Amino acid sequence: MKLRGLYAITDSQLLAGDKLLPYTEAALEGGARLLQYRDKSTDEARRLREAEALRGLCDRYGAALIINDDAELAARLGVGLHLGQSDGSLAAARALLGRNAIIGGTCHAELELAQNAVSEGASYVAFGRFFNSNTKPGAPSATVELLNQAATRFHLPIVAIGGITLENAPQLISAGASMIAVIHGLFAADSAAEVERRARALSALFN
């Protein structure tokens, strides 16, 4: 699958109640190509159930599901994985999930972290946060200039994350982001119809 376009990431607070499935379906209907299940809870049974439901949705829309943090869950479902710097080894995840799995790594604002991720077999490297983030305000901040440098140096998809909206996304795409990963700017919405509208507008930036 070509890693380009909107990368939607779930949030257990924004999607509380019965919103997880209708809102993520709306994001997929609007054009999201990757969907990350990001749930920090320890309720294994619920996490498995929700991730299975999201895998079914992604299959229907020709998108790919990525599990945040949890290599075992990704292996169990046969889907992709995103790992941060403290979430375990990318190389071990690649060995576990196989050569075709989509595996991404957080690189904050450091090209050297991206170099390591590439060496360990990452499918994409993620930089950010680029703007003020409601979801993760304390994440290290990255600049558009860094994105330019990364795009010149690395020949694999580059994901930008952190405070991304329809207004500020174009500068990241111009600087070389292959995907924009969005939580609040997509899912902090009053209705599924609004999520779909936002996803469509964000996806159209890649046309």
Ligand SMILES: Cc1ncc(COP(=O)(O)OP(=O)(O)O)c(N)n1
């Ligand atoms: C696409 C993408 N990029 C970065 C992150 C952040 O991962 P991490 O640093 O492990 O932080 P948490 O998301 O686990 O809180 C991500 N999840 N997705």
Ligand SMILES: Cc1ncsc1CCOP(=O)(O)O
């Ligand atoms: C997980 C993560 N890592 C860096 S910023 C961020 C949060 C992105 O969410 P939002 O789009 O709401 O800023």
Ligand SMILES: [Mg+2]
């Ligand atoms: Mg993590």
